[in-house]
Amino acid sequence: MSDAVQSPVLVLGGVRVEFGRKSVLAGLDLTVGANELLIVLGATGAGKTTLLRTIAGLQTPIAGTVAIAGVDMTHAPPGLRDVALVFQNFSLYPGWSVRRNLAFPLRAPGRQLSDDVIDERVTWAARLLHIEGLLDKPAERLSGGQMQRVAIGRALVRRPRIFLFDEPLTNLDAKLREELRVELALLRRQLGIPMIYVTHDRSEALALADRIAVLAGGVIAQIGSSESVWNTPVTAAVAALLGRS
């Protein structure tokens, strides 16, 4: 098991989250390095989404710490954490052009960016996601795959310190999922922003991961490279998650 992380961007220590009497995260430790793509695998109900929400500040742990770039953020509101979350169910503004949808997060209260900077960021994100040709199209006229690209673009324009993805490709057609997986792999190389990516798709997990973290029983049950997790799963449950039985 290799858990030596160079220049950590995110450190979770002993994080506990409970819903009522149910323990979801039970003293979870996790360190994510700069530039790393960490895949989080786990069965339904294992707490994968809760983990992302805790990092984003949408869920406050009852114990433990969340540090981002060396600063304790355990009780900081989401807006101060500079992390972006992409869900499988995204929302775009119908009637607005793709351009306006992409620019909107940059016009949020507290962000004082000039129109030139906003334009430049929108163009940059659109180019990376191959949607330059769609910038003036109304959002509701896009295909599912195009909409998901715009949703990712809305996170991208912010240039956050950490990207959190919660099964972003799950609602797409199998074929499209395959294509976007390849694009995401190419994209992350150009970005240099750490990503924590929750999925239950084995191909996606193995293909994208620098490391795979397996969440079970409220803690990280195994963490390591795709190869090591595939070749030496610590439990039968981990093997099953990877489709090995």
Place this chain on the structure above:
Amino acid sequence: MTFLALNAVAKTYADGTIAVHGVDLAVDEGEFVVLLGPSGCGKTTTLRMVAGLERATGGSIQLAGKIVTDLPPSQRDVGFVFQFYALYPHLTVRDNLAFPLEAVGVPWRERAVRVNEVAAAVGVTELLSALPRQLSGGDQQRVSLARALIRRPRLWLMDEPLGTLDAAVRASLGAFIHEQQRRHRVTTLFVTHDQEEAMQLADRVVVMEAGRIRQVGTPTAIHDAPRSRFVAHFVGSPGMNFIPATRTAQGLCLADGRHLMIHNAASTDVLGPVIVGVRPQWLQVSTDESEKVGLVATVVLDEYQGDHRLLHADAEGLRLVARIPATQRHALGARVILVPHAEGIRLFDPHSGAAL
């Protein structure tokens, strides 16, 4: 013997949108047929017309020798399995599962056996005494699916029933559906956009695109002998690679003058521009610079897949994917030669996309 026959079944909506253009399909009794295609191809509309949930605006549907085109769903004896179901909140999981059997008068002893069997298959045995609200979302969905599968009507219509489940559960439920369908010989029409699911379950696959049937055949036929570029790309994970080339009397020649392969053209062969199709597993990756045939390409992405790797490489702007052993490593940016195996090569018309 044909159990379900669709004759020129069409659906045009009031606003003029054509969802299905006259589809012909004959399904044998006990057969498992999968409608496969991207979203918007008309597969779900076709299924809903068979169920009677959607009215066909053209053609006729025949079920067990009887025209049912205009009959309401209740008079068709079909079981419809959706992705989402409602459970009765005041009934335990066991009673929710037994309910459809009780409704058709199955004796209690058999009910108990079938409830236990289906509960074990979807992995909810330990939840049988729980109420729906005590279950997680995923468990509720498994129970709903189990309840839909416990009935054995003459025809099962399934609309992506495994769509939102975890991969592991999907695989075990897929196997369960398959086993039940075989054992009880319930004729089944199953809709999915996931070609792996289609290949796993189907006796025959119907590939649809833009409201039309593009090909009907066994999974092997669809995979190995696609009749068009669309089918060749849509089926297979990843889909088929396409390489523009010219067929000459000597072989298949690439734009840069290299040969993809040398052979004697048969006298019946049409010479000229073609699209060469080759699946990722039929592309050999070589690093031997002296290789005389094949495409010269640069590695852009290496996707580890546990038991294999998908190597993506660019050849003069053409993106190709090769499926290689997990132990074979190529650095990003490395120059490689991609050589197709002769038996994996398919040719397509560059204009119509039809197989040659």
